[in-house]
Amino acid sequence: MKLLLVLLNNQDQILLCRNESGYFVPTNGAEVDENFGFDSPQEENRWFWENCGLFAYRRYICFSRGYCVAVFELYGEDSAGSGFIWTDSCSIDKYISDNFLTVLLKAVVKNYNCSKTVSWINKDGFQPYLNWALKTTGCDEQLSYGKIEQIKNTYVSTIFRFRAGGELFYLKIPCKTYLNDAVQIEKFLVNSTYGLPEITASYPGGNAFLAKAMEGHDLSVETDMVFLEQAVKKWADMQQRFTEEQDVFSSKISLLHDYTAKGIMKRIDKFPSEISGIFAYLDEQPNAVDEAKTGKMIREVKRLLSLLAECKVPGTLCHGDLRPGNIRVVNGFCFLYDWGMGMYGHPFYDVVHFLHVTRRQFTQEQQEKIKNTYLKQWEAFGTGKDIRRVYGTVERLKDFFMVLADADWLMETIEAVGGKVPEGSMDSWLLMRRVYYFRRVLDRFLAGDNN
Template identity: 25%
Template sequence: MTRTVSAWVSAGDEVLGSVGPFPVDIPWWSEAAPVVDRLEKLLGVPVLVLRLLDVDGGEGGRDGHVTYHVEALGRPTPGMVEQRAVDPDLFGGDEILRSPWARADGLRELFGWAEETLASAGRPVTGPVEQRRTWNLAGLFRLPTARGPVWLKATPRFAADEAAAIGAFARVDTGLVPVLLGFGERRILMEHIPGVDCWQPSAETIGAAMERFVAAQAALADQGPACLGDGFSPSARAVGPDQPGSGDGPTSAGARAEGSSASGVPDRRAPDLVTAVHALLDGPAARELTGQELIAARELTRRWEPLAECGLPDTLVHGDFHPGNWRSDGGPPVVVDFADAHWGHPVLDGLRAHHFLPEPSRTAAARAWADAWKARVPASDPARALVLAEPLAQLTYAVRYQEFLDGIEPSERVYHEGDPVDAIRAALRSARNPGPHLAAAGAPTGTA
């Protein structure tokens, strides 16, 4: 399948009508750039994709027919927008969970902050902001400057404080993470990283990513949560409506924005995760899982006890450490996207890449991660930790997916519907049948 698109076009408070359907060449719903490009050619004015309104067909965040709300930054070419009656329920009213970057006024405020911040840093914006991606988990924009592009990222209230996480890693390995040019509440400005995303990494890239990241995590483990400064949050869940915060001026990576009320980097050590998993099993998941599945999932939480016996320290965890979040121009990868960062067990990062790698690469990734930790904590058993934690990682994802669903407006829930239960069932499957690549990395099989 491919993605086809329709758009309801507004200009300020006026809904002008609709455009489409038309095909675009990238199937992912969150990829706004091809939609913007096609609409600007059709309408003859700059536009911004605000948010997804509806999806017919497709799955997994791709394909099907997608309808967006689009803001025109001028009056479109006459006759290019079809004037139609507007369903009052289509736009969802003033939805309290709507992301700031899904509102025209929120985007104006965000771009204004970014331009002012870069100008104060001696890096003024030299052209129009380019919208690259928008969805409930982030808005991503490219800002041209005379010294190269800068990336603006906005995140929701339930995202980790990326500036705090990036800053902590930067203090132990500057080149491991993006250079921050400024940040504010739930927003960061990043220097462009040369190269490509590592969706098909070589064995050398996998080894370099595991070795370098583990080295940084081991150094941060020695410092404890204090390495995050005011960015550490003892709360594992963020609550409350998302509101755009005031921006802060340019600052070095790791500095804290005075007066910031971002959600922080949550504490997700074993006690908090066990509590969160049981709350999910007693709440939303209970309606979709069988009684036997619920019992088995609760039993899996006992694995956190023997996992602790593997001797690995709690540290700053990326939370989504897959190759698409590594970027390289041939050297050791730079790691991006810390929106799921937390303080917890590092095995989650050791396992995450496996779901995105071809079978032959999985054993090498597991072995590289285990060897890196064994070299730094000789008394530990990271290989055993991988097998013990394979189901626990899925339970952790289930908790995170439910947080997404709890924190986003109804029209965007299509991105994540069913994900918590799917992850719980994946945990049960992996407990019954551990990944063979983990056993090949030196871990025992059949561990309960």
Template identity: 25%
Template structure:
């Protein structure tokens, strides 16, 4: 259960604290019901800027959550300039978590779509998501450490335009993207036919984009951005080896053993005969959208990178309990996809630990509670996967 309170401002005017009120959704980043409550209470459009505090709760849900909300118009009949302390300005604060940054993003989107109601759906350190029904569009805002989604979508659209959403506009320097609305619903309950078909379609696109990235000997320095000359979208991070990126990770029992094994694991994985390519990074049906009976559109490429596609197969298995569709899709001549899943398991978990640490390093302190402990948990999974592999 999530209870919510909100500190409300409008520009430089503070209007006070409201709540607590119980919300129908337990998730901290699900701000749609918070916006509905505050807009109805104050009689003006309201957006949530950021999370201020959580009392109780864990794993991104439940507890008493306090937000900073911004009224887009001055509410009538409320006291003004109520003394409220919101903390110092943070250099790592997301642009859409500030009044100026959020208003600029909304103005940018509305200048493209024309007048529209603004429905804020989610906001947290990894993204802001807004539905603009009048423009049949969605505004997504992302932090500097997110992958360049618009260029990734463009590259995949060259291969299969039905696989990805249509980008109406993008401002990558400011982390803004405007997507055309996709009918249907998210595929959390994907049917038995949708999963294998979507996996096959996505794998075909990945295979088209591999373009000579079969080995690891010619890789650029770890974390070097891959340019267009390699046939992939510019700005992608090369994660074919994650060893150099582990220096900021915590150490847990078994992690030194794991890190010592990384070069051998990478050689074993390369020997499985599957090309390195664009990896989605969070490939599961919750990041697909479809109408009943229709083909799925794949969304959310913020964690995409150059790496081994077995990471996507492992993520799929984590969510659905089955990776057979991935094995079938990657049964290329001379390849051993089943073995690739086994060898990639510790490397993929280690890569997730690196990514979680990047989140923690790139977000302001009040938002770190979303990801606290995640690098250690992922490292623990990597150690377990390595020990399973070596016992096999």
């Protein structure tokens, strides 16, 4: 489907293109599917500048009945040139004949400044954050195209980049249901051997921060194996350091879920009813989950958790979603970000998850090398044979950890929105994405498919 570029001005008017055939919502020709994720908005922001002379940032994306709408907010003047018109949402029917599209566009305008989950969806949008960032860095220049680049925009965070005083700064704004990355990074800074960005300042209220030293690139699966081996050694070292500081660590980051074997065993009997509660919220049929199949899988999970509870490897910090896209290589070091699924649990889960999501990129030999390098660092807690046996148990629990994390995040999102979400809102997109991931992993878990 086409990605529609819906731009709104300060009077809640929508920008339309016009040609000999009539009026239509702009599109830059991008084709997307319903399951796509979205990342850098720079091409779309540039499209508005080069084609309309308008300075815009993307706020969010929503899907509805075959339409994909990217919603943008305007900065500065709104004179778009002869090829475009601004129209009030109440008048959109005069220009567009597709009834459902007009309904969707009106819903977008109505809910443009409404979100219970995303901090930047409010009447002032990004403006307060951007003004704060410029002032904090001593940059008194006004906002202009190219001054501050929006380099990432997803359903969980948005990131801006700009230069001030000869240095490159990054402004990150996570959504409210997302773990504060700044807290995690400050905790990591206790280990000076780890290459991490410098937190320059936190936004009042704590839901955004400025950082330096984030130049570099996301981890590539084509990265040299020697570098990857060094990275997993350092991550094992970091996790072991956190086990030594458990009390201080858990008191500073109270939002982490307890996914240790003992922690899960305390709630596992309630898990089927939690799933039923989720489906009830989604208006699914009560038999949407096969009770017999669920019961069988839960019994197997209990057996495996009891094995984990007996092992000597301690619980510690886990990222929970370790993948190349969440690992930044900065000056030869790895910086982990996007901690929405951060957990206190079994350390091996991170490497199990990383090797799962990269299984089509790494050869079996490469995967074995990464795994063995990591596990070698834990042999103070058992023989090599014992450690590999524990790893195998964690590997068999992989899908359960994933479905548990997705269920918890989905339940937190449901609690945050506090009821049915309006169509065309950021909350509807966030909830839809969480439901998509939850269904996919739950189906795999119930099928007993660990691939």
